[in-house]
Every structure is written in C-alpha cells, then in structure tokens.
Amino acid sequence: MNDLLDPKNDFVFKRIFGSDENKDVLLAFLNTTFIEAGEPPLTEILLINPYTDKDAPRDKQSIFDIRAKTTTGELINIEMQLFNQYDIEKRTLFYWSKQYSGQLEEGQRYRQLKKCVTINILNYSFLPNNLYHSVFHLREDHSGIPLSNDIEIHMIELSKLDEQIIxxxxxxxxxxxxxxxxxxxxxxxxxxxxxxxxxxxxxxEFLSQDAETRRLYEMRQKFLHDEASMLAGAREEGEARGEYKKATEVAKKLLAKGTDIAAIADISGLSQEEVERLQSH
Structure with missing residues (x-):
C-alpha cells in the first residue's frame, strides 16, 4: 500500500471534510470543536462550496476552504494552513468581515446578519500560549460583557499537541x-x-491509493512549499532592509555629531566604506 497522503494538505483536507458524501464527518468534527468551546452542538450542516472535480489544484490560486451553513443560517468557514503565511490575524479578520457583510443585499436590514464562525487549523504555533485550541469573541475588557456574539474565531494549533499522549x-x-x-x-x-x-x-486511505489523486496532491504540495519559501524569503528580505535602514539612520545621526567613522561602523554594524559613502552624500 502507498504511504498515506498528508491530511493537512488543504486539497486532501477538503476531500475528507468538504464533500457532500462526508457531511457526517464534517458535522462530527464541528461538534467536537464547538462542545469543547462551550457551544451547543449542531444537528445538521449545509455545505456551501462542496468539493467537486473542478476544485482540483491545477489552478495554483485555488482556495480549499470549507464553507458551511447551519439550519439557523449561521455561517462557518474552515481553513487549513499547512505553512505560515504570516499576518494570519489580519487575514482572518479580513475574510471574516467579507463573509459577514456579504450576507446582506441592498435594502436589507442589519438585524438580518447572522453569526459567522471562522475556524483556522494551523500547522504551526501562532499565539503566545500553550493551548492547542483558542477561541475569540468580541467582549468588553473589564466586565466580559459581549458586544455581539456574531464574531467567533477559533485558532487550532496542531504544533501544540503532544502526539505521544493518546x-x-x-x-x-x-x-x-x-x-x-x-x-x-x-x-x-x-x-x-x-x-x-x-x-x-x-x-x-482510499485517496492515498488513487494514482490521480496522488498526482494532484503532489502538485498542490509543491505549490504550497514554493509559496511558503517565497513568503519566508520576502519576509527575511524585508526584515534585512528594515535593519539596514535603521543602521543608516543611526550612522547619519552620528556623522552629524562628528563621531569618528570607525566608531560609527562599530556602533551601527555598517562597514567603514558604507559609512564613508553616507558621509559623501
């Protein structure tokens, strides 16, 4: 038998949890998530964007989130993040707000807006705590009074799980x-x-034995790896540029005070040649 595919790959994750024939799997997963968060379980779930063959990752920009609706109209979005794409908190709020505001058509009242729940499953550590499951709501700082229950965000961090403890x-x-x-x-x-x-x-196991699924999985896995490497590289380059800018600002201030070039180089981390170039400009 072939090795198992990684269920954290978003393409595979959606095949398992986001297909019509596996709605019972999605419902069971959601209920364990909500019960742990102190929320009532669901009795039924409707998939808004069920997996189809058109979702195959031939298009590199494919998004394999799972969107569902409860019987009372509340919206749920589930997204698997295999690699750190950075700024996940802002990205989450951005997509949550689009989902929330997108419910209303022109002329409809705000009271018709339904609760939107976002569940992010992260394959990396993000929050400065030891919890594998963190839940966020909009509440008043001192009294804990909720302003609205319409926003609920779950951050599930797989890296904080000890897989040795069954x-x-x-x-x-x-x-x-x-x-x-x-x-x-x-x-x-x-x-x-x-x-x-x-x-x-x-x-x-079925997906892992299917040659075409494995081919599409490898295609998606390569794209995710390449994207993660590109983002990490861009971030490192940006940080390096930021550090260089700070160093040049320090050097310029010291030059203005008449500080010795060798001392400026030592303090700022720039080379003497770089300090001399700044001096000549």
Missing part, C-alpha cells in the same frame, strides 16, 4: 491527532473515542 475519551483532540498524522497503530484507539473518525480514515 486520549482515553472522545473529543476534539482525537480529530486533531488524526490530522497531525499520528501513527496508524493508534487509529483504533482514536476511533473507539470518536467512531465517525473511521470514515475520515477510510477516505484518507
């Missing part, structure tokens, strides 16, 4: 260990805790 009861951690890629030797325990996980595992 749970002995049901709950979200079982699903997250599966996504993180825990050894198949532990799958039986996870499915005893969360029976619907078996269908997710069966789907992953």
């Amino acid at each position: 749970p002995i009861k049901g709950g979200l951690v079982n699903w997250l260990l599966f996504l993180k890629g825990v050894s198949k030797s532990n799958w039986e325990v996870l499915t005893m805790n969360e029976p619907v996980l078996r269908k997710a595992m069966d789907t992953l």
Whole structure:
C-alpha cells in the first residue's frame, strides 16, 4: 500500500471534510470543536462550496476552504494552513468581515446578519500560549460583557499537541491527532473515542491509493512549499532592509555629531566604506 497522503494538505483536507458524501464527518468534527468551546452542538450542516472535480489544484490560486451553513443560517468557514503565511490575524479578520457583510443585499436590514464562525487549523504555533485550541469573541475588557456574539474565531494549533499522549475519551483532540498524522497503530484507539473518525480514515486511505489523486496532491504540495519559501524569503528580505535602514539612520545621526567613522561602523554594524559613502552624500 502507498504511504498515506498528508491530511493537512488543504486539497486532501477538503476531500475528507468538504464533500457532500462526508457531511457526517464534517458535522462530527464541528461538534467536537464547538462542545469543547462551550457551544451547543449542531444537528445538521449545509455545505456551501462542496468539493467537486473542478476544485482540483491545477489552478495554483485555488482556495480549499470549507464553507458551511447551519439550519439557523449561521455561517462557518474552515481553513487549513499547512505553512505560515504570516499576518494570519489580519487575514482572518479580513475574510471574516467579507463573509459577514456579504450576507446582506441592498435594502436589507442589519438585524438580518447572522453569526459567522471562522475556524483556522494551523500547522504551526501562532499565539503566545500553550493551548492547542483558542477561541475569540468580541467582549468588553473589564466586565466580559459581549458586544455581539456574531464574531467567533477559533485558532487550532496542531504544533501544540503532544502526539505521544493518546486520549482515553472522545473529543476534539482525537480529530486533531488524526490530522497531525499520528501513527496508524493508534487509529483504533482514536476511533473507539470518536467512531465517525473511521470514515475520515477510510477516505484518507482510499485517496492515498488513487494514482490521480496522488498526482494532484503532489502538485498542490509543491505549490504550497514554493509559496511558503517565497513568503519566508520576502519576509527575511524585508526584515534585512528594515535593519539596514535603521543602521543608516543611526550612522547619519552620528556623522552629524562628528563621531569618528570607525566608531560609527562599530556602533551601527555598517562597514567603514558604507559609512564613508553616507558621509559623501
């Protein structure tokens, strides 16, 4: 049998959780997420953008988020982030706001706006805490009074899970260990805790044995790796430019005070030649 595909790949993740035939898998995952956050479970879920063959990652700009709606009209968006794209908090608020405001058509009242929930599953650490599941709402700082319940953002950080500790009861951690890629030797325990996980595992095994799916997966995996490398490189270059700019500003101030060039080079980190060039301008 072929090695299993990585369920954290957003293309594979959507095949498992975002297809009409696996709506029960998505519902079970959502309910463990909401119950852990103290929210009531759902009885039914409607997929707004179910997976189709058109979602195949031939287009590098494909977005494999999962959008769903509850029976009461609340909107849920789930996104898997295999690599750090940076500014995830601003990106999350931007897409949440588009989803929220996009509900209204011209002439409709604001009261018709429904709650929007964003669930980000991150394959890296982001928040300065030790929680693998953090939930954000809009509340008053001192009293904790909610301004509105319409905004709810979940940050799930797989990197904060200890995959060596296998749970002995049901709950979200079982699903997250599966996504993180825990050894198949532990799958039986996870499915005893969360029976619907078996269908997710069966789907992953089926996809892993399909040659065309594996080809598309490799295509998507390469794009994600390349994109992550490009973003990291751009960020490092930007930081380097920022440090150089700071160094030149310090050097210019010291030059204005008549400080010795060798001393300026030592303090700023610039070379003496760079300081001399600044002096001549």
